[in-house]
Amino acid sequence: MTPDADLIIVGGGPAGVMAGLLFARAGCTVRILEKHADFFRDFRGDTVHPSTMEILDQLGMLERFLAESAGLHEHRGPLLVQLPASHAFDARVVGRFFDGLRSRHEGPVVCEPRHVSWLAAGADALLARYQVARVAPDPARAPGLERPGG
């Protein structure tokens, strides 16, 4: 039997489909075998994690994802900008980031900083200027961050 693809991937979940995409982009012909004919199983995918968005961006698919998910209208939740604990507030960096984000996405955005410097009055004012709410996480990484802001 002659194989009809360079590569056969078994399983059409996120890992299989992503591997298929990357191999196809590298010039391979790929066939993905998935045992299910539909998606009618346990509901998944209510949250698209920040790390997933980062990967979509690296793949050049973030704009398309934002455009297609806009079809959910009010059912699409906010975008969460979740920052590592090491990211201290820096008005210039934050302004540049939200300028870029707001040029691509008009909908609701929430931010979860984890560094105490984000409690400065200037930080709240800057978030408010971009219509970004600061989330009130539980537990909070630093005292004061359990209160919402922005």
Ligand SMILES: Cc1cc2nc3c(=O)[nH]c(=O)nc-3n(C[C@H](O)[C@H](O)[C@H](O)COP(=O)(O)OP(=O)(O)OC[C@H]3O[C@@H](n4cnc5c(N)ncnc54)[C@H](O)[C@@H]3O)c2cc1C
């Ligand atoms: C209830 C639930 C809710 C979740 N919600 C989220 C969420 O909101 N956001 C998020 O990021 N993650 C969520 N996850 C986690 C996410 O679903 C997994 O991280 C992700 O599906 C893992 O991808 P995968 O490709 O490794 O495996 P899978 O998604 O399990 O994909 C494996 C695929 O292989 C197929 N397969 C298996 N054996 C064979 C075979 N012999 N032949 C052919 N096909 C086969 C399976 O049918 C399946 O489609 C959720 C998980 C669960 C269980």
